Amino acid sequence: MEKGSGFHFGIIGSRGDPWQVANVLRSAGRALLPAGSLIAGAGLWGCYWWPLAYFTREGFGGPWLAATTYLLAAGGGSALLAWRGGTRGWQKRRRTVFLLALLGGWTNVAFTLALLHGSVAQVLLLFYLSPAWATIFSRLFLKERTGTAGVLSVLLAITGSGMVILHNQTALSSSSWHSGLLAISSGIAFALINVVLRGEKELGDLQRSVAIWWGCALVALVFSAFAPWPANPGWGAALVPAFAWLWIGGATASTVYGVSRLPVTVSAVIMPIEILFGAVSAWILAGQELGWWDLAGGALILGAPLVHLLGKGIQTAGEQAA
Numbered sequence: 589m590e591k592g593s594g595f596h597f598g599i600i601g602s603r604g605d606p607w608q609v610a611n612v613l614r615s616a617g618r619a620l621l622p623a624g625s626l627i628a629g630a631g632l633w634g635c636y637w638w639p640l641a642y643f644t645r646e647g648f649g650g651p652w653l654a655a656t657t658y659l660l661a662a663g664g665g666s667a668l669l670a671w672r673g674g675t676r677g678w679q680k681r682r683r684t685v686f687l688l689a690l691l692g693g694w695t696n697v698a699f700t701l702a703l704l705h706g707s708v709a710q711v712l713l714l715f716y717l718s719p720a721w722a723t724i725f726s727r728l729f730l731k732e733r734t735g736t737a738g739v740l741s742v743l744l745a746i747t748g749s750g751m752v753i754l755h756n757q758t759a760l761s762s763s764s765w766h767s768g769l770l771a772i773s774s775g776i777a778f779a780l781i782n783v784v785l786r787g788e789k790e791l792g793d794l795q796r797s798v799a800i801w802w803g804c805a806l807v808a809l810v811f812s813a814f815a816p817w818p819a820n821p822g823w824g825a826a827l828v829p830a831f832a833w834l835w836i837g838g839a840t841a842s843t844v845y846g847v848s849r850l851p852v853t854v855s856a857v858i859m860p861i862e863i864l865f866g867a868v869s870a871w872i873l874a875g876q877e878l879g880w881w882d883l884a885g886g887a888l889i890l891g892a893p894l895v896h897l898l899g900k901g902i903q904t905a906g907e908q909a910a
Contacts (some may be wrong), residue, residue: 626846632839634865646824651811658804660832665798693803706767708870714771720745721779737899748888
């Protein structure tokens with residue numbers, strides 16, 4: 589047998605192969621890290637309802653919880669950004685920063701308030717109409733071609749959302765309608781963020797995150813103006829800073845890191861895992877269950893972006909073959 593041959597598949601073989609193994613493992617780690625980061629972010633956002641429910645039981649909930657949390661996150665993030673000299677990028681991209689703050693603020697605050705008053709799984713499902721809204725906005729503002737698959741995906745998502753909202757009489761209560769509308773509007777704002785950031789290369793991950801956190805704080809303060817300050821909160825409210833810096837900061841950093849380094853097709857498949865985390869955790873910890881109409885509507889909502897991606901793949905393959 590010749591030197592350097594044998595069972596290697598490009599990894600094991602010649603004298604320098606231990607270094608090759610190390611290089612391959614490092615390459616695999618770099619490839620898997622963004623996916624793992626995005627899964628971690630999905631888990632934190634999917635279980636985001638649990639600390640909200642905990643602080644509400646401690647007497648510190650509602651818009652004041654959102655305002656305090658995001659003021660802490662924005663303050664800590666701004667300090668880190670200033671230390672790294674990253675505030676200069678904001679001055680060059682003022683319009684983008686303003687839109688990020690406005691849309692990101694509404695996205696997170698509306699999502700938070702929806703979770704405080706609605707069913708976890710239903711709120712997550714309605715939020716994930718965002719790919720359908722992104723398809724519509726890309727057509728309206730960016731003049732991107734929608735195609736048959738894009739139209740079909742929008743129809744599937746809207747049909748699924750109707751099934752989730754109207755699945756039974758309890759969904760027609762005032763509280764459920766409000767949480768449903770908040771979740772849908774949160775998804776719309778999130779889709780608009782994707783349109784704003786399309787092609788944006790100058791703003792870094794931390795700059796984007798801090799701009800969004802300041803927007804969240806300001807939007808939450810507007811809501812807080814119509815709500816009384818929590819009276820006599822429990823000692824558990826002292827954990828709000830840890831929640832802001834570790835949970836919110838970790839979830840945002842993990843999601844931004846993963847999304848910015850993975851293809852859109854991969855992110856679109858991984859991110860809905862958030863619904864699985866949310867539904868399972870709410871079922872185990874809060875006894876919330878999904879009905880058959882919720883499951884069927886959820887399947888349509890989650891299947892819609894896959895239909896769109898499949899249609900794009902077929903279209904691309906046809907253009908390359910031509």
